[in-house]
Amino acid sequence: MQWKTLALALVLLERGSSQGTMPMMRFSCSQLVVDRIDPLVNPGSMPSPHLHQIVGGNSFNASMDPATLDLPTASTCTSCTFSDDFSNYWTAVLFFRARNGTFKRVSQRQEENLHGNGGITVYYIPSSNAKNTVTAFKPGFRMLVGDASLKAAGSARKVCHRCMPASGDKKNINCGSPDSQTLPKEPCAGGIRSIITFPTCWDGKNLDSPDHTSHVTYATGSATNDVGPTGKCPSSHPVVIPQVMYEVRWQTQEFNDKELWPKDGSQPFLWSTGDSHGYTQHGDYVFGWKGDSLQRAMNARCNNDVCKEINTQTVEEAMKCTKHRVVEEDVDGWLHSIPGDAMVI
Numbered sequence: 001m002q003w004k005t006l007a008l009a010l011v012l013l014e015r016g017s018s019q020g021t022m023p024m025m026r027f028s029c030s031q032l033v034v035d036r037i038d039p040l041v042n043p044g045s046m047p048s049p050h051l052h053q054i055v056g057g058n059s060f061n062a063s064m065d066p067a068t069l070d071l072p073t074a075s076t077c078t079s080c081t082f083s084d085d086f087s088n089y090w091t092a093v094l095f096f097r098a099r100n101g102t103f104k105r106v107s108q109r110q111e112e113n114l115h116g117n118g119g120i121t122v123y124y125i126p127s128s129n130a131k132n133t134v135t136a137f138k139p140g141f142r143m144l145v146g147d148a149s150l151k152a153a154g155s156a157r158k159v160c161h162r163c164m165p166a167s168g169d170k171k172n173i174n175c176g177s178p179d180s181q182t183l184p185k186e187p188c189a190g191g192i193r194s195i196i197t198f199p200t201c202w203d204g205k206n207l208d209s210p211d212h213t214s215h216v217t218y219a220t221g222s223a224t225n226d227v228g229p230t231g232k233c234p235s236s237h238p239v240v241i242p243q244v245m246y247e248v249r250w251q252t253q254e255f256n257d258k259e260l261w262p263k264d265g266s267q268p269f270l271w272s273t274g275d276s277h278g279y280t281q282h283g284d285y286v287f288g289w290k291g292d293s294l295q296r297a298m299n300a301r302c303n304n305d306v307c308k309e310i311n312t313q314t315v316e317e318a319m320k321c322t323k324h325r326v327v328e329e330d331v332d333g334w335l336h337s338i339p340g341d342a343m344v345i
């Protein structure tokens with residue numbers, strides 16, 4: 001029996017007991033642009049089918065050919081506070097639908113204790129066990145999590161919504177109960193946080209794949225809500241990569257007055273895909289850290305947004321890094337349709 005107790009203890013040790021006790025890089029990336037382009041899924045299309053909000057290096061554009069574009073060289077600035085990070089991160093955009101049928105884009109803010117102009121709070125999480133190193137991504141690496149066409153709950157782990165309290169974050173593990181894949185049904189005092197977490201095992205060969213997902217996978221023996229790379233990577237995808245996670249805080253509070261909500265009792269928010277259920281939120285990732293900076297930060301087990309191994313800039317500096325929209329359309333007024341005329345479902 002003793003070996004069982006030992007095995008359990010090792011599993012618990014491996015998983016880490018809470019989000020607070022293991023190192024994780026967590027930093028602010030301000031809004032680079034809100035635009036209807038998607039170099040990963042619809043390269044070259046201007047416009048792409050739905051609107052995205054994008055952060056990171058300013059070499060971002062609709063084509064971004066991975067064979068020729070070196071993000072750290074082509075970028076002149078980044079909207080992230082780690083100034084060696086010229087990666088791009090993007091997600092769908094949240095809209096509010098008024099009783100009169102018009103739509104308004106919901107603004108964003110950074111998570112607690114971080115500052116910036118809208119954007120995404122980005123995490124890179126190493127293994128909780130310092131002996132298990134992770135391998136940073138290679139130039140040209142890309143991946144996608146979630147599915148913009150989903151009509152029911154998806155299988156990607158930890159893609160969900162949290163109805164936020166007025167302050168704090170409830171302290172439960174992301175996407176644990178009561179977080180849900182659907183959008184919250186009631187007004188949220190602190191807005192809605194969408195959480196998007198990427199897999200932690202890579203095939204070690206392909207920088208991308210036709211569906212942008214099959215070159216990476218989840219570890220076997222890892223639980224849905226584990227924090228950081230846990231479990232064992234399968235032999236098809238043997239390389240342990242950092243766990244990348246996005247948190248996006250949508251400032252839905254400005255629409256919390258129930259007088260503004262639909263009379264039929266449904267909730268009024270929807271993704272830029274037209275989806276009012278919530279299943280289609282997704283995250284896109286294009287790696288672009290300079291040289292071996294991400295590997296050094298992971299090896300040093302840097303925590304939060306301070307890491308002496310790599311270069312940092314102030315939030316004020318990061319916020320200056322923006323781009324003009326290439327698809328000329330109004331995304332900020334009371335709109336008669338969602339950009340791209342996405343069908344509302």
Ligand SMILES: *[C@@H]1O[C@H](CO)[C@@H](O)[C@H](O)[C@H]1NC(C)=O
Nearest residue numbers: 044059061062063064069074
């Ligand atoms: C994107 O940027 C690259 C490199 O700067 C450039 O060659 C390409 O033409 C740009 N594509 C678009 C669609 O703007």
Ligand SMILES: *[C@@H]1O[C@H](CO)[C@@H](O)[C@H](O)[C@H]1NC(C)=O
Nearest residue numbers: 098099100101102103260334
């Ligand atoms: C529609 O409703 C919103 C929210 O109440 C309001 O701000 C907007 O002016 C209205 N637009 C029209 C065309 O009535």
